Amino acid sequence: MSEKRIETDVLVIGGGLAGCFAAVRARELGAEVILAEKNYVGKTGSSHYARDFMLFKEEWGDKFDEWMEQFSKIGEYIADRRWDEIILRESYPRFRDLVSWGEPFYKKNGTVGFPEPEEEPFRLAFRRTKYRRYAVISKFGARHKMLIARKKVMDTGCKILDRVMITDLLEKDGRVVGATGFHTRTGDFCFIEAKATVISSGGLAFRSAPYGVQFNAGEGMTMGYRAGAELTGMEFGQGMYVVKNCDTVIIDGPVAEIGQKRDRVTNAYGEEFLNEIPHIPINIFWPIEFHKGRGPIYHEPYGVDREKYKEELKKYDETAEGPWITMLDRAGLDIFNDRFEQYMAFTGSFWAGGLRVNTSCETNVPGLYAAGDAAGTNYTGPTYTALGSGMAGASITGYRAGQSAAQFAQKAKELKLEGSEVEKYRQIVFGPLERKSGFSPDHVLTRIQQNILPYEIRMVMHEKRLQAALTMIEFFRDHFVAKLRASDSHDLRKAHEVRSMVLGAEVMLRTALFRKESRGWFYREDYPRRDDKNWLKWIFVKREGDQMKIWAEPVPKEYQGDTSLPYEERYPLQYQKE
Numbered sequence: 001m002s003e004k005r006i007e008t009d010v011l012v013i014g015g016g017l018a019g020c021f022a023a024v025r026a027r028e029l030g031a032e033v034i035l036a037e038k039n040y041v042g043k044t045g046s047s048h049y050a051r052d053f054m055l056f057k058e059e060w061g062d063k064f065d066e067w068m069e070q071f072s073k074i075g076e077y078i079a080d081r082r083w084d085e086i087i088l089r090e091s092y093p094r095f096r097d098l099v100s101w102g103e104p105f106y107k108k109n110g111t112v113g114f115p116e117p118e119e120e121p122f123r124l125a126f127r128r129t130k131y132r133r134y135a136v137i138s139k140f141g142a143r144h145k146m147l148i149a150r151k152k153v154m155d156t157g158c159k160i161l162d163r164v165m166i167t168d169l170l171e172k173d174g175r176v177v178g179a180t181g182f183h184t185r186t187g188d189f190c191f192i193e194a195k196a197t198v199i200s201s202g203g204l205a206f207r208s209a210p211y212g213v214q215f216n217a218g219e220g221m222t223m224g225y226r227a228g229a230e231l232t233g234m235e236f237g238q239g240m241y242v243v244k245n246c247d248t249v250i251i252d253g254p255v256a257e258i259g260q261k262r263d264r265v266t267n268a269y270g271e272e273f274l275n276e277i278p279h280i281p282i283n284i285f286w287p288i289e290f291h292k293g294r295g296p297i298y299h300e301p302y303g304v305d306r307e308k309y310k311e312e313l314k315k316y317d318e319t320a321e322g323p324w325i326t327m328l329d330r331a332g333l334d335i336f337n338d339r340f341e342q343y344m345a346f347t348g349s350f351w352a353g354g355l356r357v358n359t360s361c362e363t364n365v366p367g368l369y370a371a372g373d374a375a376g377t378n379y380t381g382p383t384y385t386a387l388g389s390g391m392a393g394a395s396i397t398g399y400r401a402g403q404s405a406a407q408f409a410q411k412a413k414e415l416k417l418e419g420s421e422v423e424k425y426r427q428i429v430f431g432p433l434e435r436k437s438g439f440s441p442d443h444v445l446t447r448i449q450q451n452i453l454p455y456e457i458r459m460v461m462h463e464k465r466l467q468a469a470l471t472m473i474e475f476f477r478d479h480f481v482a483k484l485r486a487s488d489s490h491d492l493r494k495a496h497e498v499r500s501m502v503l504g505a506e507v508m509l510r511t512a513l514f515r516k517e518s519r520g521w522f523y524r525e526d527y528p529r530r531d532d533k534n535w536l537k538w539i540f541v542k543r544e545g546d547q548m549k550i551w552a553e554p555v556p557k558e559y560q561g562d563t564s565l566p567y568e569e570r571y572p573l574q575y576q577k578e
């Protein structure tokens with residue numbers, strides 16, 4: 001095992017779309033940039049699996065005020081309107097950046113290419129319900145889109161460190177001055193001193209069933225928290241529909257294109273329980289229906305011609321989403337002719353929660369910036385505002401974070417760490433490898449999953465169950481984490497991931513206990529209504545010594561919508577028992 005000691009202006013942690021944008025932008029402004037990725041930049045991250053990019057452009061007839069109103073309504077009046085405006089205004093310039101990088105997009109006439117501005121608009125519009133009137137997206141037209149982004153990062157002159165897992169931030173005089181980690185194959189110790197650091201390491205997931213989130217264990221959020229950064233929106237978790245016995249998500253885009261207008265989802269009695277429910281909030285209705293004892297939940301057969309469907313899928317196959325139809329075939333599931341069981345699997349905290357940032361993507365800790373799913377912008381509130389806004393958001397926040405980090409680095413004084421401090425970090429990184437006995441990461445992972453993934457813990461929530469799960473997570477924190485042992489560098493990676501998951505789970509549970517109401521996908525069985533009087537608020541968390549401090553701040557009055565409206569009008573989504 002050797003030691004790599006590196007100095008740079010800007011360190012970017014995580015090479016999904018947000019990290020690539022941050023690296024490119026910082027380099028364009030003249031900074032020396034290192035991009036560290038625990039996997040291989042170009043073949044990892046949720047970004048690898050996404051295909052929709054949200055686009056907004058007034059010249060095409062998109063109405064700014066109407067979109068803002070929709071965002072506000074879907075975000076149930078706690079979406080941060082500063083960020084909503086930024087996401088709308090900057091989606092098009094960032095899309096143009098992607099086209100200039102050589103990213104092809106899928107076009108309405110079925111071809112794939114690099115649209116010239118005069119060919120626009122060519123977007124696909126989805127206006128599926130009265131609840132969500134506008135969602136206009138463009139589809140990435142290359143499976144290898146993130147490899148194209150990698151090439152751009154390298155062509156710009158950034159240095160990529162593949163398979164380097166960052167575990168902790170370096171701190172000196174109240175500032176973040178880089179990060180430390182190790183090479184996941186060679187086991188080399190990496191000590192990277194940077195004038196500015198961008199965290200773009202994605203969301204916080206717990207290795208649950210759906211693909212596309214397996215590598216995101218929230219390390220960026222939790223290392224930021226340990227360094228004193230504030231987190232926000234961490235009470236809002238997300239689920240994904242998963243096909244039972246197959247663990248894949250279904251891609252319904254091609255089905256829609258060959259004529260099926262909507263999914264037919266039924267309970268055990270064959271009732272279409274989603275019928276009257278506006279599209280976006282349905283995520284929470286699956287677990288609620290199951291909770292009523294009316295499961296299992298089925299998707300009715302697609303009833304479309306498989307060959308036509310496969311033909312249509314070829315276009316989509318050009319885009320990035322996984323080999324899901326092969327997965328279904330292997331599991332012996334014929335979704336075209338048979339109904340199939342589907343469930344909502346809890347994944348974790350993605351676009352909603354993360355490191356609190358201002359509109360320049362600065363955290364409250366000098367030298368530390370955040371972007372993409374790791375950043376807490378509160379732009380969606382407790383749901384998901386628009387298809388494609390994850391990728392648009394990753395590009396926009398990545399660009400902004402890279403810019404701010406480069407500007408900070410230009411003026412920042414160099415702060416060097418002493419040899420003894422280097423040794424301290426080495427101990428943190430390699431501690432689990434040096435331990436002869438203790439708990440394996442696999443053991444801890446199973447325990448975390450048993451406590452955080454069941455639908456009745458973080459989807460249909462109740463104080464008693466949240467508290468019970470928290471009690472167990474506290475035990476893991478106090479007993480398992482300090483005694484994690486790893487047998488090789490692969491195991492060491494898992495050890496650091498579960499260390500992060502335990503802290504992340506604690507934050508999620510504590511903040512969920514703190515919000516005593518229901519809102520959007522955040523459903524508390526013991527508080528099954530929105531409480532506008534007390535909870536038009538954002539929740540924040542920070543470390544104070546060994547304690548987790550949690551507090552709420554009211555959203556600005558002008559974001560709160562018309563509070564004089566009757567409840568049913570203000571909230572088209574009605575939970576049970578209201």
Ligand SMILES: Cc1cc2nc3c(=O)[nH]c(=O)nc-3n(C[C@H](O)[C@H](O)[C@H](O)COP(=O)(O)OP(=O)(O)OC[C@H]3O[C@@H](n4cnc5c(N)ncnc54)[C@H](O)[C@@H]3O)c2cc1C
Pocket residue numbers: 013014015016017018019036037038039044045046047048049050051052053054164165166167200201202203211212213215216217219220351371372373374387388389390391392394
């Ligand atoms: C299956 C799926 C489909 C989706 N489809 C869409 C869609 O069509 N449109 C849309 O807008 N959004 C979609 N989303 C959401 C979207 O993918 C994300 O919002 C977006 O990709 C976030 O980008 P990111 O760069 O912040 O994170 P990621 O792309 O997740 O990148 C984070 C990177 O950080 C790395 N990393 C993590 N920890 C460390 C560490 N400790 N050290 C070093 N590296 C680390 C990870 O390996 C990863 O490569 C989808 C998500 C999934 C899971």
